[in-house]
Amino acid sequence: MNIQFKKGVLELCVLSLLVKSDRYGYELANSLAGSISISDGTVYPILRKLRKDGLVTTYLQESSGGPPRKYYKLTKIGIDEQSALKGEWGDFVVKVSTLINGGEDDE
Amino acid sequence: MNKVKFIKLMNRELHLLKKSERDEILAEFEEHFRTGMENGKSDEEVAAELGKPSELAIQYKDEIDFSQLSGGEKAAKISRKFLVAFGLLLFNGIIGIPVIASIFSVWVSLWTVPLSTGVTGLALLAAAIIPNLPIIPTLYIGFSSATIAVSILAGISLIGLTVLMGIGMIYVSKWFFRLVAAYVSGNIKAIKGE
Numbered sequence: 001m002n003i004q005f006k007k008g009v010l011e012l013c014v015l016s017l018l019v020k021s022d023r024y025g026y027e028l029a030n031s032l033a034g035s036i037s038i039s040d041g042t043v044y045p046i047l048r049k050l051r052k053d054g055l056v057t058t059y060l061q062e063s064s065g066g067p068p069r070k071y072y073k074l075t076k077i078g079i080d081e082q083s084a085l086k087g088e089w090g091d092f093v094v095k096v097s098t099l100i101n102g103g104e105d106d107e
Numbered sequence: 108m109n110k111v112k113f114i115k116l117m118n119r120e121l122h123l124l125k126k127s128e129r130d131e132i133l134a135e136f137e138e139h140f141r142t143g144m145e146n147g148k149s150d151e152e153v154a155a156e157l158g159k160p161s162e163l164a165i166q167y168k169d170e171i172d173f174s175q176l177s178g179g180e181k182a183a184k185i186s187r188k189f190l191v192a193f194g195l196l197l198f199n200g201i202i203g204i205p206v207i208a209s210i211f212s213v214w215v216s217l218w219t220v221p222l223s224t225g226v227t228g229l230a231l232l233a234a235a236i237i238p239n240l241p242i243i244p245t246l247y248i249g250f251s252s253a254t255i256a257v258s259i260l261a262g263i264s265l266i267g268l269t270v271l272m273g274i275g276m277i278y279v280s281k282w283f284f285r286l287v288a289a290y291v292s293g294n295i296k297a298i299k300g301e
Contacts, residue, residue, distance in 0.1 A: 024138075024142070025135055025138060025139055025142075026138070026139050026142035026143060026146075029139065029156075029157075033156070039156065039157060039158025039159075039162070039163070040139070040153075040156040040157045040158065041136070041139075041156075041157035041158040041163045042158065042163070042166065044132070044135050044136065044139075044163070045163065045166035045167045046166075048132070048167065048170070049169060052169075066141065066145070067138075067141075069138065069142075070135065070138060
């Protein structure tokens with residue numbers, strides 16, 4: 001997949017993965033890399049940025065027979081932002097599809 | 108590459124970040140390795156899946172701590188100190204030290220005044236008390252009681268004068284030492300650059 005498409009949408013993807021449930025890093029990395037062909041590690045800088053922007057928080061949870069695991073969770077702002085971005089993405093896809101299929105934007 | 112190498116490389120690539128940030132990021136990767144290996148993967152596999160440390164590090168560019176860029180700022184500070192030290196060396200050599208040296212020689216010669224006065228006074232007293240004492244050839248005092256009295260009086264007043272001058276010189280010396288101390292600490296402050 002073209003790298004420019006990926007960059008624009010990775011944050012939306014990560015936010016969307018967290019909408020249904022909190023997840024830990026490894027899970028997110030695998031889900032994301034499984035869908036779009038990016039390296040597993042990419043998810044971590046994205047998560048860090050989302051956290052700094054207040055869209056995501058983390059907490060530690062005890063895991064069986066090992067050190068506690070870091071879980072990522074959407075904040076209220078994160079939930080709103082995911083919803084807004086999802087809408088924008090939908091619009092964007094429609095407009096781009098129209099354009100590349102030789103059509104014009106509605107007058 | 109294995110986990111150790113991955114973490115080491117990552118650490119190096121993120122050197123522009125604050126240590127606390129860097130440690131947090133590395134901990135996340137450590138956890139990823141741990142989970143991956145729990146799921147039966149080798150650390151080599153996990154490292155390969157994670158991607159290249161150099162490419163991942165670029166994505167953390169927003170974390171760079173510009174307020175404490177170690178390289179440039181430190182270099183600027185050090186070269187500044189060198190410039191100041193060199194300038195001070197020139198100043199001290201050409202102006203500072205010669206000036207202080209001449210003030211010092213003036214101070215030394217000023218001391219000769221009370222010193223010579225005191226010596227003269229003592230000599231007069233001695234000549235008066237001890238008969239025929241050839242201390243000062245041209246000032247040979249005879250036996251006459253009048254001249255002896257004069258000599259004693261002169262001697263005492265000269266010694267008194269010496270004491271006064273001595274007190275004065277102590278103040279002058281204090282001032283001189285304070286001047287030198289201020290000059291030296293001024294130099295030190297300039298080098299420190301506070």
